[in-house]
Every structure is written in C-alpha cells, then in structure tokens.
Amino acid sequence: xxxxxxxxxxxxxxxxxxxxxxxxxxxxxxxxxxxxxxxxxxxxxxxxxxxxxxxxxxxxxxxxxxxxxxxxxxxxxxxxxxxxxxxxxxxxxxxxxxxxxxxxxxxxxxxxxxxxxxxxxxxxxxxxxxxxxxxxxxxxxxxxxxxxxxxxxxxxxxxxxxxxxxxxxxxxxxxxxxxxxxxxxxxxxxxxxxxxxxxxxxxxxxxxxxxxxxxxxxxxxxxxxxxxxxxxxxxxxxxxxxxxxxxxxxxxxxxxxxxxxxxxxxxxxxxxxxxxxxxxxxxxxxxxxxxxxxxxxxxxxxxxxxxxxxxxxxxxxxxx
Amino acid sequence: xxxxxxxxxxxxxxxxxxxxxxxxxxxxxxxxxxxxxxxxxxxxxxxxxxxxxxxxxxxxxxxxxxxxxxxxxxxxxxxxxxxxxxxxxxxxxxxxxxxxxxxxxxxxxxxxxxxxxxxxxxxxxxxxxxxxxxxxxxxxxxxxxxxxxxxxxxxxxxxxxxxxxxxxxxxxxxxxxxxxxxxxxxxxxxxxxxxxxxxxxxxxxxxxxxxxxxxxxxxxxxxxxxxxxxxxxxxxxxxxxxxxxxxxxxxxxxxxxxxxxxxxxxxxxxxxxxxxxxxxxxxxxxxxxxxxxxxxxxxxxxxxxxxxxxxxxxxxxxxx
Numbered sequence: 001x002x003x004x005x006x007x008x009x010x011x012x013x014x015x016x017x018x019x020x021x022x023x024x025x026x027x028x029x030x031x032x033x034x035x036x037x038x039x040x041x042x043x044x045x046x047x048x049x050x051x052x053x054x055x056x057x058x059x060x061x062x063x064x065x066x067x068x069x070x071x072x073x074x075x076x077x078x079x080x081x082x083x084x085x086x087x088x089x090x091x092x093x094x095x096x097x098x099x100x101x102x103x104x105x106x107x108x109x110x111x112x113x114x115x116x117x118x119x120x121x122x123x124x125x126x127x128x129x130x131x132x133x134x135x136x137x138x139x140x141x142x143x144x145x146x147x148x149x150x151x152x153x154x155x156x157x158x159x160x161x162x163x164x165x166x167x168x169x170x171x172x173x174x175x176x177x178x179x180x181x182x183x184x185x186x187x188x189x190x191x192x193x194x195x196x197x198x199x200x201x202x203x204x205x206x207x208x209x210x211x212x213x214x215x216x217x218x219x220x221x222x223x224x225x226x227x228x229x230x231x232x233x234x235x236x237x238x239x240x241x242x243x244x245x246x247x248x249x250x251x252x253x254x255x256x257x258x259x260x261x262x263x264x265x266x267x268x269x270x271x272x273x274x275x276x277x278x279x280x281x282x283x284x285x286x287x288x289x290x291x292x293x294x295x296x297x298x299x300x301x302x303x304x305x306x307x308x309x310x311x312x313x314x315x316x317x318x319x320x
Numbered sequence: 321x322x323x324x325x326x327x328x329x330x331x332x333x334x335x336x337x338x339x340x341x342x343x344x345x346x347x348x349x350x351x352x353x354x355x356x357x358x359x360x361x362x363x364x365x366x367x368x369x370x371x372x373x374x375x376x377x378x379x380x381x382x383x384x385x386x387x388x389x390x391x392x393x394x395x396x397x398x399x400x401x402x403x404x405x406x407x408x409x410x411x412x413x414x415x416x417x418x419x420x421x422x423x424x425x426x427x428x429x430x431x432x433x434x435x436x437x438x439x440x441x442x443x444x445x446x447x448x449x450x451x452x453x454x455x456x457x458x459x460x461x462x463x464x465x466x467x468x469x470x471x472x473x474x475x476x477x478x479x480x481x482x483x484x485x486x487x488x489x490x491x492x493x494x495x496x497x498x499x500x501x502x503x504x505x506x507x508x509x510x511x512x513x514x515x516x517x518x519x520x521x522x523x524x525x526x527x528x529x530x531x532x533x534x535x536x537x538x539x540x541x542x543x544x545x546x547x548x549x550x551x552x553x554x555x556x557x558x559x560x561x562x563x564x565x566x567x568x569x570x571x572x573x574x575x576x577x578x579x580x581x582x583x584x585x586x587x588x589x590x591x592x593x594x595x596x597x598x599x600x601x602x603x604x605x606x607x608x609x610x611x612x613x614x615x616x617x618x619x620x621x622x623x624x625x626x627x628x629x630x631x632x633x634x635x636x637x638x639x640x
Contacts, residue, residue, distance in 0.1 A: 241508075267462065
C-alpha cells in the first residue's frame with residue numbers, strides 16, 4: 001500500500017514521537033523498523049524502505065525542512081544560477097544510510113517478500129525545489145516552464161542524473177523493484193508532460209535497465225496514460241479516478257498495472273471496502289495487476305480496515 | 321476568464337483593502353464595481369457577478385469565515401442531526417444583495433455583454449461544509465460517502481433545493497447564463513460521481529430549465545466527461561489536462577465546450593501564451609467553443625498578459 005509505513009500505525013507514531021521525520025529517515029535501526037511494521041502488523045506482501053522523496057534533493061545541497069504541514073525549502077531554486085550551484089551527490093558518500101537501511105532490510109526479510117526502492121521523479125522533485133514546498137497551482141514551476149524552459153530543462157537533467165545514481169545505489173544495496181513517484185506530473189497538459197517530464201523519465205528507466213522491475217506512479221494520470229506506457233516502465237501505478245479496466249484497455253499488455261483503490265475507501269465501512277476492492281480486482285482482469293491504493297494511505301485510516309483489505313486481496317485469487 | 325474579478329487586478333486589491341471578502345460580496349456598490357473591472361480593464365466579453373460559492377451555505381445557517389487561506393467553517397456538518405438543522409433559505413429574503421447586484425449589473429451593462437450567474441454544485445459545497453474548509457484528500461466527505469451514504473444524500477438533496485431556488489432567483493434578477501461549479505467532483509471515481517454528484521446536478525439543470533444556457537465546470541473532468549455531457553448542461557467547462565479536441569471527439573455535438581488554458585500559462589512569456597491559446601482555438605474547432613481558462617486566474621497573473629490573451633482570442637476568428 002502506498003505510504004504503508006506511516007502515521008496510521010500506532011507503532012510508527014510511537015517512534016516518531018522520539019525523532020524528527022528527517023532523523024527517522026537517516027537512522028538505520030529506526031527506519032528499518034518502521035519499514036517492517038506494515039509487513040508485521042498489516043500483512044502486506046512487499047516492503048518499501050522508509051524514506052522521503054526529498055532526501056536526494058537535500059544531498060544536492062538544498063536545505064529541506066520536513067514539517068507537519070509538509071516540506072519547506074527556505075531558498076527555492078528559481079534561476080539558472082541556482083541550478084548551477086546544485087551538487088551532483090555520490091549516494092554512497094552522501095546518503096550512506098539509504099544503502100544501510102536497504103541492506104538491513106534484505107537481511108531481515110530473507111526473501112520472504114520483495115523489497116522496493118524508490119525515488120521522486122524529476123518533475124515532482126523540481127516542483128518542490130522551485131515552489132519551496134507543496135503547491136496547489138504549481139505556479140512557480142510552470143512559470144519557469146513557460147518563460148525560462150532552458151533553466152527548467154537544466155534542473156530536470158541534473159535531477160535525472162542524481163536519480164539514476166540514487167536508484168542504482170538502491171539496487172546495489174538490495175532493492176529488488178524500483179518505483180518512481182511523479183506524483184504531480186498529472187497537473188501538466190499532455191504536451192507539457194511530453195516536453196518536460198517524460199524525456200527525463202525515459203532516460204532514468206533506460207539507464208536503470210531491466211535488471212529490476214520499474215514502476216511509474218502519477219496521480220491524475222488519465223490524460224497521459226499512453227505516454228506513461230511509452231516511458232520504459234514495466235508497471236504503471238494509476239490513481240483511482242480512472243477505471244482500471246479502462247486503463248488496461250488503453251495500454252494493452254505492454255505493461256502491468258498497479259492500483260487503484262481510493263485511499264478514502266479505507267475510512268468507510270468494511271462492506272463498502274471489500275465490495276470496492278472486489279470490483280477493482282475483477283475490473284483489472286486475471287493477470288498483470290498489483291493491487292494497491294491510488295495514492296498514499298491516509299493518517300486517519302483505521303488499522304483494522306488496512307488489515308481487512310490486505311486479507312481480502314490475498315484471499316481473492318484463491319476464491320476465483 | 322474564470323475568477324476574472326480578483327486579486328490580480330490592482331483596482332480590486334484597492335477595494336479589498338477597505339472591506340473583508342464577505343463584506344465585499346454583500347455590498348451592492350462595491351460588488352458591482354469589482355464585477356465590472358475585468359470588462360473595463362481586461363476587455364473580457366462576459367461579466368460574472370462577484371460573489372463567493374459559500375454565500376448560499378451561509379444562508380443555510382452555517383457560519384462561514386473567508387480567510388486569506390481559504391474558507392473556514394468552525395462547525396462542520398458531520399451528522400444527520402447537523403443536516404436536519406440546516407435552513408432552506410429564501411434567496412430574496414436571505415441573499416437580497418445577490419439580486420440587487422445582478423439588477424445593477426444588467427442596468428449598467430445595457431446588454432453590451434452577457435451577465436453570468438453562478439453557484440457551487442452540491443458535491444463541492446458539501447465538501448466545504450463537511451471538511452470544514454478546503455481539503456487535499458476530501459477524507460471527511462468521502463468517509464461519510466463510504467460509511468453513511470444516506471446522510472450525505474440528504475445533505476446533497478438539501479443543497480440541490482437551495483441551489484435551484486438560488487439560481488432561479490439569479491435568473492429573475494438578470495443573470496442570462498448560469499454556471500455551476502462542481503470544482504472538486506473530479507476527485508471522485510466515475511462510479512462515485514454517478515452515485516453522489518451527478519443525480520443532484522441533473523435535478524438542478526432540469527429544474528432551471530432551458531430558459532438560460534447552463535454551464536457545468538469540473539476540475540479534473542477527464543474520467544467523467546461523458547457523464548457530465550448527460551447532466552443536462554448546455555456547455556461543459558473543462559480543465560486544461562484534457563486536450564479540448566479530444567473532449568470534443570468524446571462528447572460530439574451534444575454540448576458546447578468551454579476552456580481550457582492552464583491558468584499558469586498566463587504567468588509565462590507572451591509568445592508561449594499566444595502559441596498555446598492558438599493551439600486550443602484550433603483544437604477546439606470552428607464552433608461551439610467558449611474560450612476560457614481551465615481553472616481560476618491566479619493572483620500573481622500580470623494584467624498585461626490577461627489583456628494580451630483577451631485581445632488574441634477576440635482577434636482569432638477574424639484571422640481565420
């Protein structure tokens with residue numbers, strides 16, 4: 001489940017009381033512990049290492065604060081000079097804890113379930129860097145796109161290089177799958193997606209290669225689904241707004257699909273939850289489907305509902 | 321242009337310095353003045369009366385505060401008892417200023433350009449009432465949808481009744497077009513849109529009738545476009561994410577289309593602005609198209625860009 005290690009789990013909140021979010025990302029023991037909590041408590045069938053998508057951004061020399069209201073970047077990247085000042089991090093030197101967490105998890109998991117690595121994608125990371133945090137309108141990054149596209153392309157290229165070395169490092173450290181989160185690329189027109197986000201996504205997937213399955217997630221992906229299918233991803237992770245059967249019809253068998261339960265369904269009744277999950281499983285068809293949420297699990301999700309969902313999905317194939 | 325009377329205009333900001341947002345909505349002289357500013361300054365070819373979508377919500381007995389961060393409702397509607405307490409307002413008694421503003425505008429406009437009335441749609445107004453303000457996840461309204469659907473349906477029905485009398489009152493007061501903003505209905509799956517938002521939308525359009533053109537706007541509408549086309553709307557106002565030619569191909573000639581420039585394009589270069597507007601005009605085809613933004617104009621929009629856009633669009637037909 002997307003964002004499966006997190007605030008909806010009491011065991012996670014207990015640990016977070018003691019350390020800040022960034023400290024937790026960099027503490028190998030604690031990050032490994034919270035990564036494993038969803039496996040132990042909820043029974044999911046894959047583990048994603050606990051981290052934040054802005055870790056490589058910080059390693060590029062940008063000061064990042066993670067507050068309760070989301071990420072804050074006091075000095076956003078707004079000019080070509082700002083872009084030129086960014087560092088090209090060496091993951092082993094600059095983010096050694098990521099390697100250590102993944103190695104620890106692989107050891108602990110003993111190949112019971114696969115271990116997933118991840119990174120934010122260039123467009124999404126650039127949006128935080130340029131906006132200075134989360135955004136509703138993405139006005140600053142789009143202003144740059146529509147007035148200084150060369151500066152934005154330079155930033156996206158640097159991000160792509162960083163992400164390639166970061167994901168390679170994750171694979172070398174034990175990640176068996178990689179997921180690229182381009183959460184905010186669904187805010188683009190198809191043309192702008194093709195101009196700004198897709199080329200760097202393709203480059204990343206090409207340079208990672210087929211040694212591990214590559215998953216691409218975009219929130220609000222309906223208008224760019226075919227372009228996503230051309231990115232080199234092996235799996236497209238889709239949000240809940242598009243019926244998954246329709247996504248399958250549009251992309252054919254070229255890629256697997258992941259998704260796509262509205263995370264808010266986990267806040268409702270158990271009967272509505274299983275009925276909705278059942279419809280998704282049927283709609284997705286018999287193969288090439290990884291059941292998941294269409295976006296991150298919400299902090300107020302009752303753990304019992306998360307457990308019930310996992311149990312229902314696991315038992316589904318046996319019932320067919 | 322959506323949200324054309326607003327903060328990007330200095331003349332608007334000068335007036336807003338003197339009164340609160342809600343005071344401005346209720347002051348006939350000032351609301352008429354800011355409604356007319358975009359016509360005078362930017363040269364748009366229609367006037368929408370200045371108001372807030374939460375005006376009828378306040379008239380239903382909900383205390384609303386409009387802050388710089390958006391609307392705040394201290395006592396959100398969360399139970400059936402809360403729904404039963406809501407008033408059924410009489411627009412002429414409870415929102416007389418709306419009628420007065422529209423009558424004033426019709427007099428001042430002397431039919432130079434059409435006057436547009438509007439309301440929030442039930443799903444979108446319910447989301448503010450239940451969430452207690454704006455939301456990213458719409459967790460509270462969806463939690464109600466997925467656990468107590470009867471309560472939500474009761475609220476949506478009451479809202480529909482209020483909106484019908486509110487829009488009729490607007491038409492009687494001089495509105496020549498009505499636009500229904502269901503801004504947040506694009507957050508629903510197709511099935512949930514069909515269950516919760518569409519039936520009340522249909523009822524509103526049916527009871528308003530064909531005496532004035534009826535426009536339906538939804539942000540992120542791509543997955544529910546055909547359902548929107550079945551709502552009884554004469555015009556579908558679409559966001560920028562769907563190519564407008566594709567929207568046309570999907571809905572055929574059943575409805576006119578409005579849209580769909582990304583408001584952020586107004587923050588970029590003039591050359592990119594006109595090139596993008598030109599593509600939309602060509603893509604939309606020769607008829608049944610109202611050029612507009614795909615969402616509200618942003619406060620940081622340079623007025624010269626807004627003027628250049630209006631001029632470009634107005635001159636486009638002559639150049640064909």
